Amino acid sequence: MNEREFNLVDEPWICVLRKDLQVDTLSLRDVFLHGQDYLDLGGENQPQNFAVLRLLIALAYTIFSRVDENGKAMDIAEITDPDEAADEILRRWGALWENGRFPQELVLQYLEQYHDCFWLFDPERPFGQAPGAVRGTQYGAAKLIGDISEGNNKIRIFSNRAGEEKNTLSYPEAARWLLFINAVDDASGKPKQKGLKSIGPGWVGKLGMIQSVGKNLFETILLNLTFLKDGEELWSKKANPNWEHLPKEGERTEIPVPDNLAELLTLQSRRLLLERENGRVIGYHLLGGDFFDNHGENGAFNEQMTIWKVDKKSESHYFVPQQITPGRQMWRDFGSYFVEEAEEAKHIPGIISWLRTLQEVNLLPTNDTISFRIIAFEYGGGSQNSIINDFSSDTLTLYPELLSEQEIGVQETIEQQIAKCDEAARAVNHLFYNIFLAEGGDPEKRSRKGEMLFYRAVDEPFRKWLLQFRGDLLKEPKQLENAYRDWEQQAKSIANQIGNAEEQRAGVAAFSGRILEDKKRNTREFYSVPRADMWFKLELAKIYPKEGDAK
CATH class of the missing domain: 1.10.132.100 (Topoisomerase I; Chain A, domain 4)
Structure with missing residues (x-):
């Protein structure tokens, strides 16, 4: 079965939360055209929502780093004067925020141009997948479902699904879990090629995940759209999301830390390939994908959506992402998120520094609160990180003035x-x-x-x-x-x-x-x-x- 099927631009697959707290399912196009009418993402769990949000941010960054809010072609990566580039970035972001919704024509133009890049099933470039992964480890659908994560040899005794709902998935749900697995997959997969290092957890699963939460989904996407790294530095490369190029086939590929937001947010930690039968997903194939050094000093500070800690086990005391303990209230680690003390070696999340910059140039209204969400993610299986053990989320609300x-x-x-x-x-x-x-x-x-x-x-x-x-x-x-x-x-x-x-x-x-x-x-x-x-x-x-x- 090689024919194209299920285009993410046209088909509803993203779960969103309505203002009456009911859940709708929208296409990628409708999320960008109507995000201002919905409160938040409403998928099966918050780690999955986080993975979907990173895709939405990457798409928004790709479009609006290349054109301004009026459609004028001006790639911010091509502006040679750093001060001029920063001024244009903040002006462009402020114009989008003031508009209260994404410009419809610009979104439609981009999605039409790259429409063929978003087929969930395609013989050459299935979205978020790699045809070469067919040689990788084969799993059933139950392993794809993040709130079960049932491997071939590890059956969940207590499961919230049974029968067909556990063993097969609809295309919309499979698309959501595809992003989840790529982001936070455990390390149970084994390399197929001899001599390769063991597969580590997905990049996002290593993070102490943090995001801003707006009054609606449009605001949430925009608040997390860090046009400036750490609120200060320009990204050095043009937007290069994974869907705009053919899938990579190499297993366990070490790469430099991406220096453009779109590529970083769509990092392929796994080479995946979904299996389908009779209009349902029955499983998938998996190989290890791209990875890089997680030491902040070596470039990993480009990751904007994590908290950091000093790795005291290393002689150089590198900064590395700090995972959050499930069930721990966000306010208890207030300093790790918001306080950058001059006399102490700390690095606060890039998203916080970005919002601080927006606040200081008066682009965030001071009379409105701003909220943050953290997601704690814990692996089990000892040092092998071979299973997803637990996760939780928490939010914290404060006034932007306190970020200054x-x-x-x-x-x-x-x-x-x-x-x-x-x-x-x-x-x-x-x-x-x-x-x-x-x-x-x-x-x-x-x-x-x-x-x-x-x-x-x-x-x-x-x-x-x-x-x-x-x-x-x-x-x-x-x-x-x-x-x-x-x-x-x-x-x-x-x-x-x-x-x-x-x-x-x-x-x-x-x-x-x-x-x-x-x-x-x-x-x-x-x-x-x-x-x-x-x-x-x-x-x-x-x-x-x-x-x-x-x-």
Whole structure:
């Protein structure tokens, strides 16, 4: 079966969320013509939405890096004066934002010109695939489905699908999962050619994924459209998305880090080829694809949609993408996302630096909030990363003013308050453990129950507190001090409430207490609820001292 089938420009395949929170399925063309009418992407899970979003950003970048909002041909990569290029980039982005939708005629012209590049099935250039992958590892459809990810030898005992819905896929769903697998595939695939290194996870799966979220899908695409790397540098190459050239066939190909946004966002971490039968996708073939060094200093800082960490295992202490722990609230890592401290080696996400640039040239309205979404992605199978183990997402909303470099002092103080929350969480957990010991619990059995209860309780209050940082509050030192003090009182009160509830729950034996001997340390300690409460209050007083107390 070699005939062309299912063109992504014309056929509905992208799930989008309507304003009434129902899901529609649109073609690529309709997403760009009507994105302003939809809230967000609405696919099967957020990692899949992230992969689809990267495609949409790449398409928008490709079109509007070559022509301005009026259709005038002017490739920004050909502007020789850097300042002139930056001015044109920001002017062009601002014009698109002000328009509130993508110019219909320009989108249609591009999609008509490259229409034949978007066939899901094509004998020579199937979209996002490589015919040569037919020699690769063969998988069933269940491995393609990202919320199952069932391999040939690893059957999911508990699955949310069965029968045909598990073993075959419609073309629209297969197209979405195709992007997902290319982006975040695990490392279970094996090279077919002798002498090649093992296949690592897909590039996007290695990231601490972060994106901006607009009021509608059009805004989301545009906010993440980083025309300037890190909000400052020009991309050195012209837009070169993968669909505009014939598929690569080479397995496990090391390449330089792409220096144009479209090529980076459409990186082929895998060589894939879908199998179809009777109008359904029944499986796929897989080989390792393109990869590059993930050290930031070696060019990987071109990736704009990740947080970074210093790799302390390496002698040179390179920056590498930092994956996020599933279930962890975004605000707890506020500093990693938003605070670039001069005295500390840090690198904040490129998307944040880009938005900071937009804010500083007054292209973002200060009276509207801006939201961010993170996606945590975790592989299992030990160091082999051979299965997708877990993923989660979280969002955070604040006012653009807080992103400004002028507010570095406020940003650092917020980061300090989060550090105090971490200390308070540990103090609550310590109280729970001491009460557990007083009740007769095994000292070797520890839990994070108290810590988790504290973070759950402060989550909503902290998010509301962050929304105060705007306008006059940022200009008045006294108001800022009051805001910090009010939060400390609230956080301390929450910790006390959780602690009091746990103390009241404890039984009579815990109040009487018991003595524990530590033979290794040759110590004896008495544990009881009253003593645990005393230690807890002392810890909280150190974290949140009363005004006038020594800190």
